[in-house]
Amino acid sequence: MSKRVTIFAGHYGSGKTNVAVNYALWLSEEHSKVSIADLDIVNPYFRSKDSEKVLEEKGIRLISSAFANSNVDTPALPAEAYSITADKDCYAVVDVGGDDRGALALGRYVPDILEENNYEMYFVINKYRPLTPDADSAIEVMREIEYSCGMRFTGIVNNSNIGEETTPEEVQNSFAYADEISAKTGIPVVMTTVDKRIYPQIKEIKENAKPLTLYVRQSWQRG
Amino acid sequence: MSEKVLMKGNEAMAEAAIMAGCKHYFGYPITPQTEAAAYMAKRMPKLDGGVFLQAESEIAAINMVIGVASTGKRVMTSSSSPGIALKSEGLSYLAGCDLPALVINVQRGGPGLGSIQPSQSDYFHATRGAGHGDFHMIILAPASVQEMVDLTFKGFDLGDKYRMTTMILADGTMGQMMEPVSLDMGEVKEYDKSWALTGTKGERKPNIVNSLFMLPADLEKYNFERYEKYKLIEENEVMYDEYMMDDAEICIVAFGVAARVSQNAIDEARKQGIKVGMIRPITLWPFPKKVLNSAADKVKAFVSVELNMGQMIEDVELATRCKKPVLLCNRAGGVIPTTEDVMSKIIEANEIGGAN
Structure with a gap:
């Protein structure tokens, strides 16, 4: 049973946006009213707005800054984001910007989210990002984010990958990393997200595996 | 591995620079290169003797680079187009002092404040010296995240070898973009730095790092010597990659x-039976003139694909001595050409008659 609000936060470049977009699409299979809010104030590129078309097709409301993907390089939040807490009929997915700096923007919604108390806050991790290669460095980022936004994580999403070249072995090699973070913090690993191409191999060995689709392809991407 | x-x-x-032994970074944030400064801010304090300094401006940052470079230590700065323009004066002083340094330009659309989207419109600025006076910088153009690593590492070596600035001209x-990379770089090479300002300790004559000369003839002599060095670089350091050129x-x-x-x-295009290949310059200066000139004897046309109003095309025409037509496929202002944009130019080039 999904909670009404699901928040994705984590280290810069851990894959939060792609996980959040996929999660919103899964939610839309079970619920008629789903929204996704882009609260990224750190990075002007690779936003959930890139996936606007597929979200629209599934009737998912995209809440994003009018300046996303424009040349206005300003950390603006969309006014509509208050509907995350105001619209209680809607399942909301919240895509938070990277690191503690990005999580700062979540802070203003936190009192209302805590009061309603119907949320999950997931920490997205990737073992193959250079500044979070081990459990301790990942936990350091985790605590910085919690301190910055004033909320505690309730689950871990293991999104360990090296992009298009990811092999099932690399995903498998990240299980111990995710488990160690979980053991040291007492927070469960709720999902192991893997590229849909290698999902068939992973689902055999990891029951919480979920297949990720990359909805945006750029002209400069290889293959 | x-x-x-x-x-x-x-x-x-940024990580490659650290692996190359660079412990001094001076910069000022600007999109789309800010992650470099942010990464250095996190990494440098953890290194023994590492310095990260956010200067008050790009001009201050490049002058700090000159200071460290004169001591023979590996040093770098990074910025994006408008910020690199501000550094131009310092780039000229680095050249005049024959100092090695690494400068990274993650280009964005221009002119002026322009856009924060990718561009290649600083090609002229980079390859024509990027400042006042007669000089060149070695210009390296990566086409993948792995090459960002490899060329940064190599850029420090080239800088030390020739005592000059290397610029990574990225976009x-x-x-x-995020891609998997291997950071297996090997040993850091040592270079003679007997010219560096390290303190005489009363044991040797002072070294002098300077770009001011009292007599015109002295300055002229240094200019000629520097251009002899540039000739060597043009002979020995050209890098390019070929793709499907055998029958192109x-x-x-x-x-x-x-x-x-x-x-x-x-x-x-190959699926449609069009025989097209690519020569990808990795060094923009020195420009791969010879390989392009030989290619001009085999192909019927060239297409220069650029994210600007047509800058490299002039070097292609010069290198090929205009033996064959050179078409331009370009987008500007921060817009990336689509595969279709390039395809339509390939088709146009293919319709040019009188092959060979």
Whole structure:
């Protein structure tokens, strides 16, 4: 049973946006009213707005800054984001910007989210990002984010990958990393997200595996 | 081989610089290269003797680079187009003092404040000296995150070897894209730095690092000597990559992100039976003149694919001595050409008659 609000936060470049977009699409299979809010104030590129078309097709409301993907390089939040807490009929997915700096923007919604108390806050991790290669460095980022936004994580999403070249072995090699973070913090690993191409191999060995689709392809991407 | 990691181009070049022994970074944040400074801010304090300094301006940062470079230590700065323009004066002083330094330009659209989207419109600025006076910098153009790593590492070596500035001319895409990279770089080479200002300790004559000469004839002598060095570099340091050139009748010339889009277009065109290949300059200065000139004897046309109003095309025409027509496929202002844009130019080039 999904909670009404699901928040994705984590280290810069851990894959939060792609996980959040996929999660919103899964939610839309079970619920008629789903929204996704882009609260990224750190990075002007690779936003959930890139996936606007597929979200629209599934009737998912995209809440994003009018300046996303424009040349206005300003950390603006969309006014509509208050509907995350105001619209209680809607399942909301919240895509938070990277690191503690990005999580700062979540802070203003936190009192209302805590009061309603119907949320999950997931920490997205990737073992193959250079500044979070081990459990301790990942936990350091985790605590910085919690301190910055004033909320505690309730689950871990293991999104360990090296992009298009990811092999099932690399995903498998990240299980111990995710488990160690979980053991040291007492927070469960709720999902192991893997590229849909290698999902068939992973689902055999990891029951919480979920297949990720990359909805945006750029002209400069290889293959 | 060590395990691969997933990095942004900006982070990758910062890490590569650290691996090359650079412990001094001076910069000022600007999109789309800010991750480089942010990464250095996190990494440098953890190194023994590491210095990260956010200067009050780009001009201050490049002058700090000059200071460290004169001591013979590896040093770098990074910025994006408008910030690199501000550094121009310092780039000229580095050249005048014959100092090695690494400068990274993650280009964005211009002119003026322009846009924060990728561009290649600083090609002229970079390859024509990027400042006042007669000088060159070695210009390296990566087309993948792995090359951001490899060329940063190599850039420090070239700088030390020739006592000059190396510039990585990347673009917003290279800075922002994430790809798996190997950071297995090998040993850091040592270079003679007997010219460096390290303190005489009363044991030797003072070294002098300077770009001011009292007599015109002295300054002239240094200019001529420097250009002898440039000739050596043009002979020995040219780098390029070829793609499907063996039987090509059309040759695309593209670097950086334009080369990636072009490669996808070539794959598409080959499926339609069009014989097209690519020469991708990796060094923009020295420019791969010889290989292009030889290619001009085999192909019927060239297509220069660029994210600007047509800058490299002039070097392609010069290198090929205009033996064959050179078409331009370009987008500007921060817009990346699509595979279709490149395809339509390939088709246009293919319709040019009188082959060979």
